[in-house]
Amino acid sequence: MTASIITIGDELLIGQVIDTNSAWMAQELSKHGIAVxxxxxxxxxxxxxxxxxxxxxxxxxxxxxxxxxxPTADDITKPLLCSYFGGKMVVNExxxxxxxxxxxxxxxxxxxxxxxxQAEVPDNCTVIMNQRGTAPGMWFEKNGKVFVSMPGVPHxxxxxxxxxxxxxxxxxxxxxxxxxxxxxTAGIGESALADLIQxxxxxxxPHIKLAYLPNYGMVRLRLSSQGSDxxxxxxxxxxxxxxxxxxxxxxVTDRDEPIESFMGRLLQSRKETVCTAESCTGGFISHLLxxxxxxxxxxxxxxxxxxxxxKESLLEIPNExxxxxGAVSEEVVRLMATHSxxxxxxxxxxxxxxxxxxDGGMPGKPVGTVWIAVASKSKxxxxxxxxxxxxxxxxxxxxxxxxxxxxxxxxxPPSSA
Amino acid sequence: MTASIITIGDELLIGQVIDTNSAWMAQELSKHGIAVxxxxxxxxxxxxxxxxxxxxxxxxxxxxxxxxxxPTADDITKPLLCSYFGGKMVVNExxxxxxxxxxxxxxxxxxxxxxxxQAEVPDNCTVIMNQRGTAPGMWFEKNGKVFVSMPGVPHxxxxxxxxxxxxxxxxxxxxxxxxxxxxxTAGIGESALADLIQxxxxxxxPHIKLAYLPNYGMVRLRLSSQGSDxxxxxxxxxxxxxxxxxxxxxxVTDRDEPIESFMGRLLQSRKETVCTAESCTGGFISHLLxxxxxxxxxxxxxxxxxxxxxKESLLEIPNExxxxxGAVSEEVVRLMATHSxxxxxxxxxxxxxxxxxxDGGMPGKPVGTVWIAVASKSKxxxxxxxxxxxxxxxxxxxxxxxxxxxxxxxxxPPSSA
Numbered sequence: 001m002t003a004s005i006i007t008i009g010d011e012l013l014i015g016q017v018i019d020t021n022s023a024w025m026a027q028e029l030s031k032h033g034i035a036v037x038x039x040x041x042x043x044x045x046x047x048x049x050x051x052x053x054x055x056x057x058x059x060x061x062x063x064x065x066x067x068x069x070x071p072t073a074d075d076i077t078k079p080l081l082c083s084y085f086g087g088k089m090v091v092n093e094x095x096x097x098x099x100x101x102x103x104x105x106x107x108x109x110x111x112x113x114x115x116x117x118q119a120e121v122p123d124n125c126t127v128i129m130n131q132r133g134t135a136p137g138m139w140f141e142k143n144g145k146v147f148v149s150m151p152g153v154p155h156x157x158x159x160x161x162x163x164x165x166x167x168x169x170x171x172x173x174x175x176x177x178x179x180x181x182x183x184x185t186a187g188i189g190e191s192a193l194a195d196l197i198q199x200x201x202x203x204x205x206p207h208i209k210l211a212y213l214p215n216y217g218m219v220r221l222r223l224s225s226q227g228s229d230x231x232x233x234x235x236x237x238x239x240x241x242x243x244x245x246x247x248x249x250x251x252v253t254d255r256d257e258p259i260e261s262f263m264g265r266l267l268q269s270r271k272e273t274v275c276t277a278e279s280c281t282g283g284f285i286s287h288l289l290x291x292x293x294x295x296x297x298x299x300x301x302x303x304x305x306x307x308x309x310x311k312e313s314l315l316e317i318p319n320e321x322x323x324x325x326g327a328v329s330e331e332v333v334r335l336m337a338t339h340s341x342x343x344x345x346x347x348x349x350x351x352x353x354x355x356x357x358x359d360g361g362m363p364g365k366p367v368g369t370v371w372i373a374v375a376s377k378s379k380x381x382x383x384x385x386x387x388x389x390x391x392x393x394x395x396x397x398x399x400x401x402x403x404x405x406x407x408x409x410x411x412x413p414p415s416s417a
Numbered sequence: 418m419t420a421s422i423i424t425i426g427d428e429l430l431i432g433q434v435i436d437t438n439s440a441w442m443a444q445e446l447s448k449h450g451i452a453v454x455x456x457x458x459x460x461x462x463x464x465x466x467x468x469x470x471x472x473x474x475x476x477x478x479x480x481x482x483x484x485x486x487x488p489t490a491d492d493i494t495k496p497l498l499c500s501y502f503g504g505k506m507v508v509n510e511x512x513x514x515x516x517x518x519x520x521x522x523x524x525x526x527x528x529x530x531x532x533x534x535q536a537e538v539p540d541n542c543t544v545i546m547n548q549r550g551t552a553p554g555m556w557f558e559k560n561g562k563v564f565v566s567m568p569g570v571p572h573x574x575x576x577x578x579x580x581x582x583x584x585x586x587x588x589x590x591x592x593x594x595x596x597x598x599x600x601x602t603a604g605i606g607e608s609a610l611a612d613l614i615q616x617x618x619x620x621x622x623p624h625i626k627l628a629y630l631p632n633y634g635m636v637r638l639r640l641s642s643q644g645s646d647x648x649x650x651x652x653x654x655x656x657x658x659x660x661x662x663x664x665x666x667x668x669v670t671d672r673d674e675p676i677e678s679f680m681g682r683l684l685q686s687r688k689e690t691v692c693t694a695e696s697c698t699g700g701f702i703s704h705l706l707x708x709x710x711x712x713x714x715x716x717x718x719x720x721x722x723x724x725x726x727x728k729e730s731l732l733e734i735p736n737e738x739x740x741x742x743g744a745v746s747e748e749v750v751r752l753m754a755t756h757s758x759x760x761x762x763x764x765x766x767x768x769x770x771x772x773x774x775x776d777g778g779m780p781g782k783p784v785g786t787v788w789i790a791v792a793s794k795s796k797x798x799x800x801x802x803x804x805x806x807x808x809x810x811x812x813x814x815x816x817x818x819x820x821x822x823x824x825x826x827x828x829x830p831p832s833s834a
Contacts, residue, residue: 011630013453015444027432036430039458072611072629115608155806191531194489212489213428282707283700286721290699301727304703310718389572
């Protein structure tokens with residue numbers, strides 16, 4: 001019993017929005033042992049949606065549909081589903097009460113006729129209440145297959161998935177246990193990693209799969225197995241332990257988490273604090289660190305010293321040094337690290353200054369040149385990088401490399417610093 | 418002649434990565450008049466990939482495939498394509514030279530046998546050179562349909578699409594002109610907007626489509642038309658002008674751009690500067706502002722005053738005020754706006770302090786409470802928001818609302834402030 005996800009909306013086919021719903025849904029389904037077989041995006045076209053329903057019901061027993069349930073004229077999903085499953089539209093009293101409640105209590109506006117229409121549903125579906133918006137979800141069954149239609153607004157869809165759809169699916173079907181174990185490495189490429197673990201990989205049993213997921217200069221390795229008994233879970237765990245040992249020199253974290261999450265746990269466990277002094281990344285490193293709940297335990301604050309003047313006034317970088325060496329220089333970035341740490345009285349600091357593009361390159365300092373320094377009370381490490389990508393990717397690469405440099409500084413034995 | 422996009426990888430089906438490739442590809446194709454009909458994601462499974470190729474060639478004449486071309490054992494796309502199109506694997510000399518060149522000159526490492534295998538391609542395809550990585554792209558033709566396989570690494574795929582795939586497709590086929598015009602509104606919901614423009618929308622000709630794209634408290638409206646002559650373009654333009662007039666009170670920008678990009682153009686045209694003082698958003702607003710190329714013309718810098726101590730030492734917020742009113746208060750956020758602007762000598766400042774969740778709520782200040790202040794030399798506006806979502810979404814909502822408040826402060830006539 002596998003699932004297909006159908007997302008509906010012209011905006012997905014002209015690339016105006018990135019589909020984050022499908023990834024979230026797949027993750028949640030996977031946790032509950034529901035394997036996603038396919039994800040399909042189609043436009044707001046009657047024929048295309050109809051054909052997608054036909055096709056996906058050949059592939060999967062569970063078809064989850066998002067999008068196309070809004071109150072505006074471009075949304076055709078609801079009448080289409082009504083027709084596809086041979087029902088007629090009726091007003092659902094509970095959905096009507098929900099629309100009225102939301103307008104009166106949350107939006108504090110009168111309900112328009114357009115919004116009242118959201119309470120109309122096909123009479124052959126089970127209505128799923130939307131606790132975060134006005135469009136109800138709909139659960140249909142046909143030939144033993146389940147079709148669920150949900151709004152495309154991410155937090156509305158998430159509410160329905162968590163509170164209704166997944167629990168109902170788990171009641172209705174028996175799913176296998178799927179086990180995923182992931183680890184994250186830094187400082188080694190995909191091919192070198194593959195060479196390093198080749199003989200281990202060749203000896204993996206066929207029901208345990210390994211995937212390489214390279215991203216921003218790091219490589220995530222994921223082991224996946226499917227099985228309905230504990231033996232498979234234990235077996236996967238054992239292979240994962242062997243893998244951890246093989247990659248130990250490059251290991252960032254043995255969890256499925258980004259490096260900023262690992263850094264948060266590391267700092268919190270050591271009861272230590274960090275601050276940032278960012279030029280080219282403009283606050284992105286600080287944003288990553290504070291995106292983790294509970295970051296106030298270890299993030300003190302930071303500086304965005306984007307201009308020369310800001311570097312001088314916020315971080316006391318001497319004007320002569322900026323003139324002589326340039327803002328993108330080892331001397332400046334080390335001073336940024338020192339002064340920010342002193343100023344905010346933290347255990348560690350991260351400082352970056354670089355040229356992320358597309359413009360701003362100069363002789364000897366092409367676009368992509370970035371200096372990073374990380375410091376503790378007794379140690380300082382600085383390093384120059386040359387990134388070759390676009391502004392967004394260079395920003396990401398700078399941030400993860402800076403966090404990884406701090407990680408290495410923290411975990412390295414005192415003598416080797 | 419429409420296109421289908423097939424993305425390959427188990428990681429897409431367990432939601433471990435978000436598929437940003439498809440959106441980018443759809444956007445580029447759309448610009449060149451190539452309509453994307455479907456996007457499909459399948460796992461690293463021989464049968465599923467094979468069936469996706471069969472199915473999509475019924476839907477579309479152009480099938481673009483990404484993923485599954487890496488050097489590691491989980492990548493099966495290349496042998497599958499070889500078999501699907503009935504070829505045999507041969508070493509491609511140009512691809513071999515590319516792999517060798519990249520290892521010797523960029524990675525400065527010896528080429529491993531595993532990487533040399535990347536130069537092997539089916540003998541019945543046209544090889545597309547990869548200028549940013551080792552895996553070559555492959556162009557197949559069968560029954561008048563085009564199949565192109567590209568790596569899943571975003572910047573490698575982008576390079577191939579821009580330099581080879583799109584130009585070749587435009588040479589081979591004649592595409593219609595597709596016109597999109599988008600605008601962004603703030604301060605009005607999707608339904609109210611629909612009511613406001615209802616009679617205009619009802620009078621749209623059938624070949625011009627309107628889409629509502631709500632996102633983070635703003636709504637984007639998009640007009641799309643298809644036609645091979647200038648008349649349709651002109652007609653779309655005229656309807657767009659009418660729409661602009663109807664929504665003028667809520668209009669942020671008449672381009673397809675995020676608010677931070679509009680703010681950049683606004684500030685740059687006025688030769689004015691901005692700084693930030695962020696608590697709960699931890700640098701995210703500053704990151705958004707500096708994510709726009711050329712931001713150094715108007716972003717001076719900013720403060721991340723995450724802790725009480727940082728608020729005191731960086732922004733001179735009196736400890737007594739923090740104790741008396743709390744960090745999340747109108748008084749504190751106004752002082753943050755004033756002091757950051759004075760400190761960095763900018764024309765404007767943005768200051769935020771709030772509780773984004775999941776924890777940290779307190780009596781009278783539940784999770785989601787956010788104070789925002791924006792200031793100029795002569796004006797200051799502050800406002801309290803109550804967001805109801807998760808940490809990431811609350812961060813986004815805080816940032817776009819803060820930028821919108823600054824926009825309104827800048828464009829409002831002096832008397833109304």
